[in-house]
Amino acid sequence: MSDPNDNTNLLEGLGERSQSYWQKAWMRFKRHPFARWASLVLIILYTLALFADFVGPYPEAKSFRKLQFVPPTKVYFKTEDGRWTRPYVCKVERTRNPRTFKLEFKENCEEKYTVYFVVHGHPYKFLGLVPMDLHLMGGPWLVEEKAYLFLWGTDDFGRDLFSRIWFGGRISLTIGILATIVALIIGITMGGISGYYAGTRVHIVRGLFRPPQKRATEAGEAGAREQNGFFSGGALAEGWREAARERRAPAFLAGLAVQYAFWGAAAAVLYGTMQGFLSITSGVERYVAMLVFGGLLAVMLWIFLFGRLAVDVDDLIMRTTEILAAIPTLFLLIILSGMLAQYDMPSSTRFMLVLTILAFVGWGGLARNIRGFVLQLREMEYAQAARALGAGDARILFRHIIPGTLGYLIVVASLQIPGYILAESGLSFLGLGIQEPSSSWGLLLSKAQQIGISAIKERPWLFIPGFFIFVSILTYNYLGDALRDALDPRAEH
């Protein structure tokens, strides 16, 4: 774009400010009806989760053994005679119903406990570093446990749900972002390699000797006799000659070592499997197995001696993603986390584990889409120009091609995050994700189900975490929708 001041004689475009792609996208984003609201709600949620220690009156693990499933504490704004006053609460006392023997909680309003704002309370370390004891709500009575402030009731351990929701928000809201980042890293790498090297074949193993079938086909060819030796006619020698010509013999030898090691290991595993299998099998199955295993080993040996095996990396990666997609996602998620949930581990390790599992299950779809983009973009003039200037593969891929997919990546990320929030809450809900004493929204919601179907109606406050999952997914979906509209280059208007 030329500067409009230089060509004042050209009237067209005068007075119009030229805008970059990102400026236009930002304009379109702001025009989306819900984008602003969604962003605002998300910012509020993240802020409250960040300041969970301050917002919640109680520490995360503080439990009152005798106060299980206490209904939300009523906050009064009026005295008995109807005058407005500072908000206060009454003490909750546990009683047993003399007729049904059920535990009941009754309010005892003889003494009123005023709720103060921004007040000293239980000590904590803000972000694990700064020692503080300021809380949004509370009072001296709260620390001395004369009365309780359970705004949204308590759970099965007598822990304050209101406080735990904000602590749980830390995990539920960050795990989606982190898992998306990890999945994007894997997806971009795999999809990039897959798309960039599509059509290039990589050798798995190179045969040692000249294949017998070559003799027949090349019998009439004139130049065939040059490399006609028993050894020099093999795929190995052919590769060596090529490597020597291109002066990359050391890399070739290193690759060769890996290839043969892999081939040897594969054969050893196959042989071991055959032995074990035959030792526990009898009858027809045994003979069929002998045929199958023997055939496989023979083919492997033949390829090692006379043939060659080269595969397309693109094919390999795409088949892997197909395998991942072939198992229903929920089942893959639950067997993976179910098997690993049986180990004891600290909560930070478990957080990392859940994150890794989510990323592992989800990278396939990303890789497929990114591959599609890379396949298109690698043929663009600027990619070819970079190659002509002598840039390496990695540089072309990550500096020239991947940035071209940025708009798509942003949209995908904003739609992947709610998916992961949902998956994490689902896993935790089933007891396979985040575990006690940590909290996450899914885990908190699972309390509503654990106590049995008939009790659901008596403890509706346990549903509150579900609304938080719902709202965060809803707002992320709106945000993703707005971003898609904004970043779509076809949406020129």
Next chain:
Amino acid sequence: MTAYIIRRFLHLIPTFLGATFLAFLVIQLAPGDFITRLELDPSYDRAQIENFRRLFGLDQPFTVQYAKWLSGFLKGYLGLSLSYQTDVWQVLKPRILNSMVLVISSIVFVYVVSIPIGIYSALRQYSWGDRFWTTFAFFGLAVPNFFFALLMLYFALWLKDTFGHEIFPIGGMRSLYVDGVDFFEAPKWRQWLDVMWHAVLPVIVAGTAGTAGLMRVMRTQMLETKMQDYVRTARAKGLSERVVIYKHILRNAVIPIIASIGFLLPELFGGAGFVEVVMAWPGLTPLILDAIFSIDVYIIMGSISISVVLLMIGNLLSDLLLAWVDPRIRYS
């Protein structure tokens, strides 16, 4: 077309092998195996435990176990369940049927609800009705299945308390008694009716996300088809609006929707899974969850492999439908 079908079929073999091998590998990640639990039990002695291990092939390396399982699978034998002490297929069969009832009803629900709404939204774009359904779609996509299922249970309990009897059943798949007769002795149609009555709420829960998604796709499809040249031609010919909409637009717009049935399956499997857990529907997912904690290898492998096969068949059908409809796909 034949060549395409054969190619697609051959493609399934490595995918199936890879997926089942992956599942088997994942099961190996667990600490110990099923027999490890018995070792803590003093009523079993060493020799017995070794015997168990040999019986279930657990003393072999896992590649051998996989090969053995695979050869059994090819013969139609899924192995022995360790915790149920019986043939895996006996345990799986009723569970799969139950899950299929839910999944198939959900598919019907999704299509029956989403296609008319999609058509309506596209024909009355930006009307209040369209806006309502757009909002509904966003809500439907955002509500977690398990949370929705809990809300539905709450709703069913509320109905029961309000009206004094169960308008909708509270969880489960069948009543103990139908018309005063034991469920299994009641006539077949009464049994089915009872199961369907129990399925109403679970199907609504399992199908909502799919409905919301498909509704939007249908709307977009209709809007895109509306812009096509042949639609303008049809109008220019003087065809009535009715014919244009239902014959020219709808038929073309609905093709990819029908063909996408296979891609809807994994989503419904997952959605139905949570519903089964929360609403006590005796399907596949609760079985897998139980099997995971007892490391009942063959139950897990059986469930996974059968769901993989079902999923692959669904995808294959979808692809074939698409290829049948759209000749460009066949030859690529």
